[in-house]
Amino acid sequence: MAWRFALLIEPAASDESRTDFADTLTPIDPSAPALSIGELSTQRGDGIFESIGVVDAHPQEVQAHLERLAHSAQVCDLPAPNLAQWAQAVSVAAAQCPPGECVIKLILSRGVEHGPAPTAWVTVASAADNTAARENGVRVVVLDRGFDSGAPARAPWLLLGAKTLSYAPNMAALREARRRGADDAVFVSSDGVLLEGPTSSLVLRQGDRFVTPAPGAGILHGTTQLSLFAHLEDRGFETAYETLPTAALLEADAAWLVSSVRLAAGITAVDDAPLPYDPAFTRELNDYLLSPRS
Amino acid sequence: MAWRFALLIEPAASDESRTDFADTLTPIDPSAPALSIGELSTQRGDGIFESIGVVDAHPQEVQAHLERLAHSAQVCDLPAPNLAQWAQAVSVAAAQCPPGECVIKLILSRGVEHGPAPTAWVTVASAADNTAARENGVRVVVLDRGFDSGAPARAPWLLLGAKTLSYAPNMAALREARRRGADDAVFVSSDGVLLEGPTSSLVLRQGDRFVTPAPGAGILHGTTQLSLFAHLEDRGFETAYETLPTAALLEADAAWLVSSVRLAAGITAVDDAPLPYDPAFTRELNDYLLSPRS
Numbered sequence: 001m002a003w004r005f006a007l008l009i010e011p012a013a014s015d016e017s018r019t020d021f022a023d024t025l026t027p028i029d030p031s032a033p034a035l036s037i038g039e040l041s042t043q044r045g046d047g048i049f050e051s052i053g054v055v056d057a058h059p060q061e062v063q064a065h066l067e068r069l070a071h072s073a074q075v076c077d078l079p080a081p082n083l084a085q086w087a088q089a090v091s092v093a094a095a096q097c098p099p100g101e102c103v104i105k106l107i108l109s110r111g112v113e114h115g116p117a118p119t120a121w122v123t124v125a126s127a128a129d130n131t132a133a134r135e136n137g138v139r140v141v142v143l144d145r146g147f148d149s150g151a152p153a154r155a156p157w158l159l160l161g162a163k164t165l166s167y168a169p170n171m172a173a174l175r176e177a178r179r180r181g182a183d184d185a186v187f188v189s190s191d192g193v194l195l196e197g198p199t200s201s202l203v204l205r206q207g208d209r210f211v212t213p214a215p216g217a218g219i220l221h222g223t224t225q226l227s228l229f230a231h232l233e234d235r236g237f238e239t240a241y242e243t244l245p246t247a248a249l250l251e252a253d254a255a256w257l258v259s260s261v262r263l264a265a266g267i268t269a270v271d272d273a274p275l276p277y278d279p280a281f282t283r284e285l286n287d288y289l290l291s292p293r294s
Numbered sequence: 295m296a297w298r299f300a301l302l303i304e305p306a307a308s309d310e311s312r313t314d315f316a317d318t319l320t321p322i323d324p325s326a327p328a329l330s331i332g333e334l335s336t337q338r339g340d341g342i343f344e345s346i347g348v349v350d351a352h353p354q355e356v357q358a359h360l361e362r363l364a365h366s367a368q369v370c371d372l373p374a375p376n377l378a379q380w381a382q383a384v385s386v387a388a389a390q391c392p393p394g395e396c397v398i399k400l401i402l403s404r405g406v407e408h409g410p411a412p413t414a415w416v417t418v419a420s421a422a423d424n425t426a427a428r429e430n431g432v433r434v435v436v437l438d439r440g441f442d443s444g445a446p447a448r449a450p451w452l453l454l455g456a457k458t459l460s461y462a463p464n465m466a467a468l469r470e471a472r473r474r475g476a477d478d479a480v481f482v483s484s485d486g487v488l489l490e491g492p493t494s495s496l497v498l499r500q501g502d503r504f505v506t507p508a509p510g511a512g513i514l515h516g517t518t519q520l521s522l523f524a525h526l527e528d529r530g531f532e533t534a535y536e537t538l539p540t541a542a543l544l545e546a547d548a549a550w551l552v553s554s555v556r557l558a559a560g561i562t563a564v565d566d567a568p569l570p571y572d573p574a575f576t577r578e579l580n581d582y583l584l585s586p587r588s
Contacts, residue, residue, distance in 0.1 A: 003332055030332070034329070034330065034331050035330070035333065036329070037297070037300050037322075040465075041336040042341075042459065043461075045458075045462050046465050077466070105337070109336070121331060144445070147445075148484060151484065154440075156466075156470075157467045157470045158440045165336065165337065165339050165462065168340050169453050171338055172451040173451045190442060
């Protein structure tokens with residue numbers, strides 16, 4: 001992944017109603033030092049983020065990502081982001097993307113320790129080549145997320161519905177998956193409820209019905225899953241949010257991990273047990289996901 | 295808190311046996327931008343840290359902190375730190391500390407995304423004034439940590455025994471405590487086992503016996519708790535590591551949250567129920583903790 005562009009944002013209040021925030025967006029050299037050692041993002045993983053897929057300079061599903069950023073800010077007691085300002089930052093960043101696939105990351109940190117305000121920045125990088133995962137699928141292992149399905153409602157300070165920068169366990173889960181010879185992981189709650197991948201949402205096919213774990217059980221509401229469900233409904237399929245036991249994955253007619261940049265990766269095996277995999281249908285899903293979406 | 299000094303470390307291999315690492319330690323301006331926007335510490339909270347208390351330029355319990363850094367690195371699949379190199383970095387940093395109390399932070403990040411190596415740095419800041427917590431104690435609330443006491447052994451990818459940079463839930467727990475009119479929190483497992491504070495260890499007094507939750511239940515082994523237990527044993531008290539139910543806190547003859555910089559803060563109330571508090575004994579503990587320790 002090559003860094004292409006970055007800009008620092010001087011966060012505006014959410015009720016600031018102007019329409020041009022250009023003077024608050026400062027392009028910086030993405031390869032030069034830019035962040036203070038006092039940054040709470042580095043010290044505590046204390047902040048939130050979004051990763052937006054970009055195809056041929058078109059940023060995908062911007063509004064859904066911005067709304068989730070605002071949701072994460074609320075869960076984390078961060079000042080509400082000014083979404084018009086962030087939308088402008090995304091536009092400026094997308095204009096730096098060459099043909100092909102890129103990823104724009106939005107980061108809102110609590111700021112420098114004891115500093116007056118949050119810090120915020122946006123980066124642009126070329127996307128990794130995800131052809132293999134999209135075409136050949138991924139082998140997954142099922143990993144215990146440690147908490148029971150009641151924990152998110154009982155203990156909101158765990159921030160389980162927010163996309164925080166505290167992703168070290170998610171990264172460790174991916175390493176554990178590779179250690180076991182797999183490509184990715186599916187988290188389940190300690191009481192056996194399917195959750196999500198460490199960096200993706202889970203979608204199961206049951207006949208002509210597509211289901212995904214219900215948000216609220218401590219998972220993110222996936223922007224790609226939302227978009228995919230709208231597409232599937234347009235095609236006449238039924239979609240649903242459900243509380244799904246681990247066995248539902250093993251019994252699915254097909255399953256995918258979907259995310260903003262890798263898009264739809266079919267699950268070909270769960271803990272070494274093969275799962276039905278439909279490469280043609282998966283290709284259709286990715287064709288849709290690669291088309292301009294907003 | 296004022297930043298006083300910082301240095302970047304070019305990490306040496308753990309088996310590198312030289313005795314002088316001066317050329318790998320680069321002092322930097324702590325107020326200038328120093329970190330890349332590609333830092334995985336900022337993007338994923340993917341790294342580990344230690345906070346070392348410094349009293350009159352003497353860094354406390356350096357070896358214990360370095361050993362815990364090495365343990366955290368192992369849990370997180372980071373290259374083993376060269377402890378001689380880190381010890382030298384701590385010495386260089388401590389030499390920058392004026393009389394009074396400071397804090398040295400050690401940070402080992404997985405590095406820049408897709409970069410070749412971890413990044414590492416050390417910061418020095420003046421310590422906050424912790425007089426009020428040491429003398430008047432702290433009011434705590436009991437907060438559910440979400441996982442059961444079996445999760446750490448069952449799911450090592452949760453990194454529950456490592457001091458990672460993914461501390462957003464710990465910070466959220468402190469905000470929740472303040473929202474409830476308290477100063478700090480005590481985490482319990484979902485099955486009711488006492489764990490630790492978000493940034494401290496828990497020590498209970500039961501008669502002339504001092505107990506702390508057993509490491510292994512997903513808590514850090516506190517360096518200050520270790521040092522305090524050695525001191526208490528020297529004074530003839532019994533000490534023990536135990537699996538303690540939540541009720542043990544409410545029934546304790548006294549309790550403290552102990553940490554490297556704030557030191558011993560007596561718990562004066564648990565969820566608004568008063569707890570016996572011994573200011574004279576607490577003062578003796580802090581006198582010990584403020585004396586030079588290694």
